[in-house]
Amino acid sequence: MVTNPLDYVEPLAKAGASGFTFHIEVAKEYWQELVDRIKTRGMRPGVALKPGTPVEEVYSLVEGENPVELVLVMTVEPGFGGQKFMPDMMDKVRLLRKKYPSLDIEVDGGLGPSTIDMAASAGANCIVAGSSVFGAAEPAQVISILRKSVEVAQ
Incomplete structure (x- = not known):
């Protein structure tokens, strides 16, 4: 999360980023300009x-x-990795999935083998996993579990 996402569009585009997700909390006043700039630079815009x-x-x-x-x-x-997953956030995922059936809905934070089914069944189809993958003895196995849960839920 950065305080002025407009400052990062150009450098990330030049670095080859394919997507750019910004936090609504810091871009309420200029989100449309930000989305326009992201798309103009060939990236996919997302909001967190x-x-x-x-x-x-x-x-x-x-x-x-x-x-x-x-x-x-x-x-x-x-802010930092390793935090505990907040299951009550799945209400937001369910509302978004019901209102926007074809929207990509991503979840980030505390996702791993013990929480993935909750997120996938709520309607999340994009998963961000850090600690559960990079801290695993077999990262590929964890990725496979996460991927399978999302595929089965869709």
Whole structure:
């Protein structure tokens, strides 16, 4: 999470990024300009929600004339790895999936073999996993478990 995402669009595009997800909490005043700039640079725009932000905050970004293509529901507070998954964030995922059946819905924070089924069954189809993969004795096995859960839920 950065405080001025506009400053990062150009450098990330030059570095070859294919997507750019920003936090709604820091871009409320200029999100449309940000989405336009992201798309102009050939990247896929996404918006992230911290746990305390109501899901309704992103509706206008998904329904806008030039919409975001992904909503990331944070299942921990942004800032550091290894935090505990917040299952109550799955309500946001379920609401988004019901309202936008074809939207890419990503979850980030505390995802691993013990929490993936909850996220996938709520409607998440994109998963961010850090500690559970990089801290595993067999990272490929964990990735396989995560992937299979999402595929089965769809």
